[in-house]
Amino acid sequence: xxxxxxxxxxxxxxxxxxxxxxxxxxxxxxxxxxxxxxxxxxxxxxxxxxxxxxxxxxxxxxxxxxxxxxxxxxxxxxxxxxxxxxxxxxxxxxxxxxxxxxxxxxxxxxxxxxxxxxxxxxxxxxxxxxxxxxxxxxxxxxxxxxxxxxxxxxxxxxxxxxxxxxxxxxxxxxxxxxxxxxxxxxxxxxxxxxxxxxxxxxxxxxxxxxxxxxxxxxxxxxxxxxxxxxxxxxxxxxxxxx
Amino acid sequence: xxxxxxxxxxxxxxxxxxxxxxxxxxxxxxxxxxxxxxxxxxxxxxxxxxxxxxxxxxxxxxxxxxxxxxxxxxxxxxxxxxxxxxxxxxxxxxxxxxxxxxxxxxxxxxxxxxxxxxxxxxxxxxxxxxxxxxxxxxxxxxxxxxxxxxxxxxxxxxxxxxxxxxxxxxxxxxxxxxxxxxxxxxxxxxxxxxxxxxxxxxxxxxxxxxxxxxxxxxxxxxxxxxxxxxxxxxxxxxxxxx
Amino acid sequence: xxxxxxxxxxxxxxxxxxxxxxxxxxxxxxxxxxxxxxxxxxxxxxxxxxxxxxxxxxxxxxxxxxxxxxxxxxxxxxxxxxxxxxxxxxxxxxxxxxxxxxxxxxxxxxxxxxxxxxxxxxxxxxxxxxxxxxxxxxxxxxxxxxxxxxxxxxxxxxxxxxxxxxxxxxxxxxxxxxxxxxxxxxxxxxxxxxxxxxxxxxxxxxxxxxxxxxxxxxxxxxxxx
Amino acid sequence: xxxxxxxxxxxxxxxxxxxxxxxxxxxxxxxxxxxxxxxxxxxxxxxxxxxxxxxxxxxxxxxxxxxxxxxxxxxxxxxxxxxxxxxxxxxxxxxxxxxxxxxxxxxxxxxxxxxxxxxxxxxxxxxxxxxxxxxxxxxxxxxxxxxxxxxxxxxxxxxxxxxxxxxxxxxxxxxxxxxxxxxxxxxxxxxxxxxxxxxxxxxxxxxxxxxxxxxxxxxxxxxxx
Numbered sequence: 001x002x003x004x005x006x007x008x009x010x011x012x013x014x015x016x017x018x019x020x021x022x023x024x025x026x027x028x029x030x031x032x033x034x035x036x037x038x039x040x041x042x043x044x045x046x047x048x049x050x051x052x053x054x055x056x057x058x059x060x061x062x063x064x065x066x067x068x069x070x071x072x073x074x075x076x077x078x079x080x081x082x083x084x085x086x087x088x089x090x091x092x093x094x095x096x097x098x099x100x101x102x103x104x105x106x107x108x109x110x111x112x113x114x115x116x117x118x119x120x121x122x123x124x125x126x127x128x129x130x131x132x133x134x135x136x137x138x139x140x141x142x143x144x145x146x147x148x149x150x151x152x153x154x155x156x157x158x159x160x161x162x163x164x165x166x167x168x169x170x171x172x173x174x175x176x177x178x179x180x181x182x183x184x185x186x187x188x189x190x191x192x193x194x195x196x197x198x199x200x201x202x203x204x205x206x207x208x209x210x211x212x213x214x215x216x217x218x219x220x221x222x223x224x225x226x227x228x229x230x231x232x233x234x235x236x237x238x239x240x241x242x
Numbered sequence: 243x244x245x246x247x248x249x250x251x252x253x254x255x256x257x258x259x260x261x262x263x264x265x266x267x268x269x270x271x272x273x274x275x276x277x278x279x280x281x282x283x284x285x286x287x288x289x290x291x292x293x294x295x296x297x298x299x300x301x302x303x304x305x306x307x308x309x310x311x312x313x314x315x316x317x318x319x320x321x322x323x324x325x326x327x328x329x330x331x332x333x334x335x336x337x338x339x340x341x342x343x344x345x346x347x348x349x350x351x352x353x354x355x356x357x358x359x360x361x362x363x364x365x366x367x368x369x370x371x372x373x374x375x376x377x378x379x380x381x382x383x384x385x386x387x388x389x390x391x392x393x394x395x396x397x398x399x400x401x402x403x404x405x406x407x408x409x410x411x412x413x414x415x416x417x418x419x420x421x422x423x424x425x426x427x428x429x430x431x432x433x434x435x436x437x438x439x440x441x442x443x444x445x446x447x448x449x450x451x452x453x454x455x456x457x458x459x460x461x462x463x464x465x466x467x468x469x470x471x472x473x474x475x476x477x478x479x480x481x482x483x484x
Numbered sequence: 485x486x487x488x489x490x491x492x493x494x495x496x497x498x499x500x501x502x503x504x505x506x507x508x509x510x511x512x513x514x515x516x517x518x519x520x521x522x523x524x525x526x527x528x529x530x531x532x533x534x535x536x537x538x539x540x541x542x543x544x545x546x547x548x549x550x551x552x553x554x555x556x557x558x559x560x561x562x563x564x565x566x567x568x569x570x571x572x573x574x575x576x577x578x579x580x581x582x583x584x585x586x587x588x589x590x591x592x593x594x595x596x597x598x599x600x601x602x603x604x605x606x607x608x609x610x611x612x613x614x615x616x617x618x619x620x621x622x623x624x625x626x627x628x629x630x631x632x633x634x635x636x637x638x639x640x641x642x643x644x645x646x647x648x649x650x651x652x653x654x655x656x657x658x659x660x661x662x663x664x665x666x667x668x669x670x671x672x673x674x675x676x677x678x679x680x681x682x683x684x685x686x687x688x689x690x691x692x693x694x695x696x697x698x699x700x701x702x703x704x705x706x707x708x709x
Numbered sequence: 710x711x712x713x714x715x716x717x718x719x720x721x722x723x724x725x726x727x728x729x730x731x732x733x734x735x736x737x738x739x740x741x742x743x744x745x746x747x748x749x750x751x752x753x754x755x756x757x758x759x760x761x762x763x764x765x766x767x768x769x770x771x772x773x774x775x776x777x778x779x780x781x782x783x784x785x786x787x788x789x790x791x792x793x794x795x796x797x798x799x800x801x802x803x804x805x806x807x808x809x810x811x812x813x814x815x816x817x818x819x820x821x822x823x824x825x826x827x828x829x830x831x832x833x834x835x836x837x838x839x840x841x842x843x844x845x846x847x848x849x850x851x852x853x854x855x856x857x858x859x860x861x862x863x864x865x866x867x868x869x870x871x872x873x874x875x876x877x878x879x880x881x882x883x884x885x886x887x888x889x890x891x892x893x894x895x896x897x898x899x900x901x902x903x904x905x906x907x908x909x910x911x912x913x914x915x916x917x918x919x920x921x922x923x924x925x926x927x928x929x930x931x932x933x934x
Contacts, residue, residue: 003505003527029759030781056841063785067778068770094843098835105839115838120758121847124803125376133582133626135380135396135403137371139807141850144826144881147842154377156407161377165398182529182538182568189463189779189796190759197800200583216567220555221431222464224798226537226570228507228529228585245730245752271534272556298616305560309553310545336618340610347614357613362533363622366578375807375851381582383625386601386656389617424754424763424793431554431571432534439575442808458792462780466573468762468795470732470754470810 005183005233006212010041013206013234017042017171020049024127024172024198025078028055031067032191035175035208036076037236042173043084051089053127053169054078055194057096057104057115079103088113091167093120119147122164124197130166131200137164172202175236176225179209180216183230184223192224199229206232247425247475248454252283255448255476259284259413262291266369266414266440267320270297273309274433275417277450278318279478284415285326293331295369295411296320297436299338299346299357321345330355333409335362361389364406366439372408373442379406414444418467421451422458425472426465434466441471448474486689488636488665489682493709496521498590498633498663502528506587507537507580509623511604512559514633515590531586532557533619535572540564558619581622589627591620593634593662595649598696600659600671602632603651615652624655636664636693643695645669645676666690668707675699680707711914713861713890714907718934721746723815723858723888727753731812732762732805734848737784739858740815756811757782758844760797765789783844806847814852816845818859818887820874823921825884825896827857828876840877849880861889861918868920870894870901891915893932900924905932 007013017023023042027034059079064072081087083103095117096102107113118126121141129137138154138161141147152163174195177188185207187195199205207225212235249255259265265284269276301321306314323329325345337359338344349355360368363383371379380396380403383389394405416437419430427449429437441447449467454477489497495517502508502522507529510516519541522528529538539555541564548562555571556562580586595603602624606615624630637643645662662669667690668680678687678698687700714722720742727733727747732754735741744766747753754763764780766789773787780796781787805811820828827849831840849855862868870887887894892915893905903912903923912925 003529029783029785030787031778032781057839060785066785067773067787094841095839097841098831098837098839102839105837108839109837117838117840117842119842119846120799120844121803121807121851124799125374125807128800129379131583132367132579133382133584134367135382135398135401137379138377140375140377141807141847141880143850145846145878147846156377159377180568184568184570187463187798188777190757190761190781191779192463192796192798193759194799196798200579200585214567220565220569220571221429221434223570223572226572226576226580227568228531228537228580245754271558271560272562273553274556299614302560308560309548309562336616337614339616340606340612340614344614347612350614351612359613359615359617361617361621362574362619363578363582363626366574367582370575373808374804375809383582383622383655385625387621387653389621422793426793426795429573430552432532432536432556433554434571434573435534436574438573442804442810456792460793462790462794462796465795465797468797468801468805469793470756470762470805 004181005231006181007232007234010037010234011044013232014038014041014045016204017047019047021047021171022051022053022169024053024169024202026174026194026198027077029193030190032188033175033193033195034077035173038173038206038208039076039078039080043080046086048086049088050081050086051091052078052081052087053091053167055092056094057082057090057092058102059083082107091116091118093118093123122147126164126167127197127201129164130168131197134166136166138162139164167201169202170204172198172205174199174205174207176207176209178211178213178218179207179233180213180218182215183207183227183233184218185225185230186218186222187224196225199225204231205229206234208234208236210236246423247473248423249474249476252279252476253286255474256280256283256287258446259289261289263289263413264293264295264411266295266411266444268416268436268440269319271432271435274430275435275437276319277415277417280415280448280450281318281320281322285322290328291330292323292328293333294320294323294329295333295409297334298336299324299332299334300344301325324349333358333360335360335365364389368406368409369439369443371406372410373439376408378408380404381406409443411444412446414440414447416441416447416449418449418451420453420455420460421449421475422455422460424457425449425469425475426460427467427472428460428464429466438467441467446473447471448476450476450478452478486684492517494633494663494665496709497668497707498631501631501661502588507531507585509533509586509589509627511589511591513592515592518590531580533577533581534558535574535577536569538566538569540566578622581619582626584626584628586627588629588631589623590631590633591624593632593644595644595646595651596632596659596662597649598647598675600657601649602630602654602659603649604654606652608651620654624658629660630658631661631663632659633663636666643693646695666693669698677701678704680705682707711909717742719858719888719890721934722893722932723856726856726886727813732756732810734758734811734814734852736814736816738817740817743815756805758802758806759783760799760802761794763791763794765791803847806844807851809851809853811852813854813856814848815856815858816849818857818869820869820871820876821857821884821887822874823872823900825882826874827855827879827884828874829879831877833876845879849883854885855883856886856888857884858888861891868918871920891918894923902926903929905930907932
């Protein structure tokens with residue numbers, strides 16, 4: 001059978017995601033790379049107790065306002081799952097600005113949501129360790145800070161390091177520019193961001209892309225995420241958000 | 243001053259490499275990616291006591307024969323430095339086939355050369371740890387094998403891992419397809435191989451390329467090795483080896 | 485002497501285990517011959533540890549020259565690109581292996597033990613640090629499935645399927661399936677199960693040439709070739 | 710009250726420290742203003758931790774729209790591409806930081822200690838797990854040089870250059886240079902050295918507003934602006 005990873009609807013693409021799943025979602029800076037329609041499908045489905053592994057613990061409404069997008073209040077990113085109370089744990093690089101009316105802060109302080117606030121480098125290196133099959137890595141960031149808590153510290157060659165454990169997930173939802181039907185992905189500009197690392201770190205990766213091409217439609221050297229890391233591809237309708 | 247990393251001769255490009263330097267050299271499979279002219283310059287210069295960090299401990303004459311290249315016996319790769327007795331230590335993924343008249347084997351058994359034979363994954367992950375500023379990584383390959391020797395073993399989540407330490411070098415010599423004058427590199431086909439990881443892991447990277455273009459001559463998304471990892475660029479004369 | 489399967493036929497048999505859509509690594513030697521036996525209605529993505537996924541057949545010298553030796557596999561053989569192929573570097577390739585993303589590796593073997601230990605990277609006669617480990621340990625330790633294809637015995641007649649490996653180990657407990665020139669043997673938690681014999685061979689004759697003990701499958705059958 | 714430098718002037722002063730050919734990260738706020746003060750004869754490659762190296766000035770809404778919001782910096786501001794720019798992913802970006810490949814980061818600060826400890830990611834009033842660490846700890850701990858640009862005191866007048874940081878730490882002993890609205894102070898192994906004062910300020914007045922003790926450089930001079 002010719003392999004074809006293209007799925008015809010967003011609801012079908014996320015059909016296997018159930019209550020209690022762990023999910024990495026790309027997106028943080030700018031409108032590119034956010035798998036908006038997959039997130040909307042997940043909100044429609046209403047699954048609960050999700051573990052959300054994302055850059056931030058909030059919806060980037062202020063960024064959307066900055067861009068001057070009409071309807072910035074309706075900005076869609078991973079934050080909609082927190083806002084909709086579908087998340088029971090957040091693992092992120094940036095949690096929230098205390099006191100700035102954060103929905104996550106309220107849920108966290110009410111005991112509704114568990115929070116792991118990692119900082120950016122540790123967030124990324126843990127996903128990388130998960131993607132690359134490592135048992136753990138010693139990294140130098142966070143010495144003398146709150147990140148030391150509960151972590152093994154070790155001096156190697158005269159420098160201090162913290163042991164970080166691998167982070168994987170049941171699913172990754174990533175936004176990309178183009179896919180072929182084998183799941184090979186290319187990204188546009190800084191829309192690349194977390195796509196490559198999350199696609200590698202999750203067991204099942206679902207990509208929302210602007211364009212689907214036949215195998216051969218992407219030059220072999222230009223492929224950023226090889227199809228081995230991608231299980232499903234779904235095409236976004238043109239220009240939902242602008 | 244406009245930054246321009248292009249150097250006009252191979253001898254100038256390697257001028258800073260002295261006795262006792264550690265050097266990573268790309269190349270192993272096929273003719274692409276081998277920095278032939280930099281290696282020839284290093285042989286001309288006659289520096290000694292080099293630590294050579296390369297895929298193999300031999301010159302790929304048999305591969306060259308297989309390709310049907312004329313003068314396969316004169317095949318140029320990192321092996322010429324071993325053949326010329328300029329190397330006092332080899333760190334590699336594949337050392338030699340015992341008994342097959344290997345020059346490294348003779349030098350090693352005569353006590354002339356020190357040898358670290360790592361296997362491929364550990365070879366690469368150690369360079370990666372060096373490139374990425376890690377203190378060490380726990381990786382699962384080599385359990386129950388000779389690779390366990392002298393390594394810390396640790397059970398994490400029920401699986402055994404070995405601790406690998408970072409590997410860096412004073413210099414990397416890499417072969418690439420094109421560079422711009424800022425040192426951004428792109429590679430052709432499987433000529434990519436070790437270029438990206440060695441360029442990141444060494445303190446000074448010298449790239450031998452088939453073509454030099456102005457900044458802007460490479461699309462931002464197409465760049466594989468960003469110029470931050472590359473200190474010098476030198477253009478190869480057309481088609482020395484075929 | 486009874487007739488044994490030739491290398492092509494062994495490759496044919498193991499190739500039949502490869503499932504549609506799998507990402508598969510083939511070792512040097514007999515494993516590499518599997519490419520000749522993938523039916524048209526199956527898509528297998530072949531992986532080369534030097535940074536290729538989904539490549540085509542070997543290129544001859546002229547074809548390679550026309551392509552500027554642009555794509556070679558891990559054995560340094562030039563290959564043809566096919567639509568949907570991806571190129572990357574060694575670091576990405578070994579992340580794929582170590583991260584458990586490769587569905588299957590087919591490897592040659594010098595010895596396989598009753599527990600599925602594999603020895604395939606060096607003969608034990610040499611005692612020094614040398615040899616060529618390469619990617620063998622990574623592939624054997626980390627791929628989702630490890631299939632070994634090899635002659636059932638050494639040229640001297642010495643069994644290669646043994647109680648304990650005496651040759652330098654590649655990885656412990658990694659082998660899932662052994663295809664030889666006289667049998668197909670599955671490795672399970674309970675040990676080795678003889679599932680198929682080559683035409684003309686019976687279970688007792690296979691056991692005779694095997695040092696480790698074989699459990700005979702209730703569904704033992706003759707290989708279909 | 711004596712006149713202090715405004716934000717643009719602080720940025721001008723710290724920007725003068727950036728050397729031709731450096732790869733430089735600029736934090737949010739005052740550090741980001743440095744882009745306005747790079748002379749034409751200097752090439753500085755600006756790094757954004759979301760995967761950009763060598764980008765140009767901020768794009769306005771129309772420019773960003775025409776570019777399809779293709780390039781944004783770590784603060785989510787659209788930027789213009791310039792020739793020689795490279796794009797990559799977060800993993801590569803943090804390898805660059807952690808691997809010590811970035812020549813310099815210019816960061817804002819809440820507190821800097823006499824030993825060069827930096828606190829800049831969260832006010833201490835909040836006790837929970839929240840806040841936005843982001844890449845601050847990585848940049849401060851791993852870049853080759855860390856320059857801090859900040860007002861010399863809090864709005865209340867409380868010194869920000871202190872004996873020991875009381876705010877949550879970003880990184881220990883990381884700061885090389887502090888540029889404030891009244892002084893330039895270098896951090897060495899011996900402590901803090903006052904190298905420059907803003908026009909109209911003398912060393913004793915700067916020390917007055919500084920909790921940590923300052924050694925006055927024998928070459929103390931007035932900032933050239």
